[in-house]
Amino acid sequence: MRLSPDQIIYWQYGFLKLNGTIVFTWGIIVLLAIGAKLITRNLTTEHKRSRWQNLLEIIVTGMMKQIADVGLRNSKKYIGFLGTLFLFVATAALLTVIPGYESPTGSLSTTAALALCVLIAVPMFGISNQGVGGYLKSYIEPTFIMLPFNIISEVSRTLALAVRLFGNMMSGAMIIAILLTITPFLFPILMTLLGLLTGMVQAYIFSILAAVYIAAATSTRETKPIPQT
Amino acid sequence: MIAIASIVTAGVTTGFGTMAPALAEGRAVANALTSLAQQPDASATITRTLFVGLAMIESTAIYCFVVSMILIFANPFWNHFLTLTSGK
Numbered sequence: 001m002r003l004s005p006d007q008i009i010y011w012q013y014g015f016l017k018l019n020g021t022i023v024f025t026w027g028i029i030v031l032l033a034i035g036a037k038l039i040t041r042n043l044t045t046e047h048k049r050s051r052w053q054n055l056l057e058i059i060v061t062g063m064m065k066q067i068a069d070v071g072l073r074n075s076k077k078y079i080g081f082l083g084t085l086f087l088f089v090a091t092a093a094l095l096t097v098i099p100g101y102e103s104p105t106g107s108l109s110t111t112a113a114l115a116l117c118v119l120i121a122v123p124m125f126g127i128s129n130q131g132v133g134g135y136l137k138s139y140i141e142p143t144f145i146m147l148p149f150n151i152i153s154e155v156s157r158t159l160a161l162a163v164r165l166f167g168n169m170m171s172g173a174m175i176i177a178i179l180l181t182i183t184p185f186l187f188p189i190l191m192t193l194l195g196l197l198t199g200m201v202q203a204y205i206f207s208i209l210a211a212v213y214i215a216a217a218t219s220t221r222e223t224k225p226i227p228q229t
Numbered sequence: 230m231i232a233i234a235s236i237v238t239a240g241v242t243t244g245f246g247t248m249a250p251a252l253a254e255g256r257a258v259a260n261a262l263t264s265l266a267q268q269p270d271a272s273a274t275i276t277r278t279l280f281v282g283l284a285m286i287e288s289t290a291i292y293c294f295v296v297s298m299i300l301i302f303a304n305p306f307w308n309h310f311l312t313l314t315s316g317k
């Protein structure tokens with residue numbers, strides 16, 4: 001019973017292992033990089049543009065609007081990080097239609113790495129927006145007693161991000177694997193569809209939660225608008 | 230003995246662990262539908278907030294699932310007791 005793509009080993013040399021997670025991640029990286037390079041070769045603002053450029057524009061403008069809705073006004077600054085998170089997890093989920101492929105986010109290593117990236121990015125964006133003193137002061141709000149709780153909440157949010165994505169992806173893959181041994185024809189296809197849906201939703205959730213955390217870290221100095229009655 | 234205890238616990242964990250999040254998600258979606266009916270203009274915000282809230286609620290169910298999987302497949306005590314009993 002294979003729990004994660006970590007256990008498919010393609011090549012081993014001493015203790016260095018080239019397992020399924022790494023190979024599939026490389027495949028996604030190559031696919032995204034080459035696809036982006038090919039599509040953005042002849043960017044044009046004419047009406048007659050290639051459909052791939054249209055697709056990318058839809059995705060990028062959609063993401064910028066979502067980031068602005070969450071509360072980060074200058075969405076150009078954050079779309080590199082958040083957009084990459086979303087695109088990586090979404091592509092990892094979408095490619096499960098290819099037989100023989102398992103999403104690398106079904107391994108706790110990948111999701112932990114992504115959550116650690118968010119853990120490092122939140123203070124980075126906070127400090128670049130408010131300075132070191134301003135950001136550290138946000139840990140003491142609203143009172144000084146909240147300091148340990150704020151620190152614990154940082155760590156537990158990161159843990160929750162990692163385990164949420166890992167659990168969703170691993171359960172999808174495992175249900176498909178189990179059903180394939182029981183009822184080989186119709187049910188696994190329905191379960192693959194469900195896995196695709198949850199994969200896209202989890203990609204969106206991951207990036208929106210990262211955006212919310214960054215917004216919480218970068219906006220504490222701005223005065224809250226007074227609601228119009 | 231360890232096997233029996235861990236498999237029973239895994240079953241009970243998954244059983245209990247999916248009841249409470251399901252109830253909570255039902256209430257969340259019901260409230261979201263009510264507010265959508267009252268203010269359809271804000272449907273984008275409401276839908277997005279609904280999905281974020283659902284993901285947070287779902288994550289507790291996922292924790293229970295992960296614990297059950299660990300108990301069944303990656304149980305840290307089986308190897309220990311296997312070596313103990315085979316050493317005797």
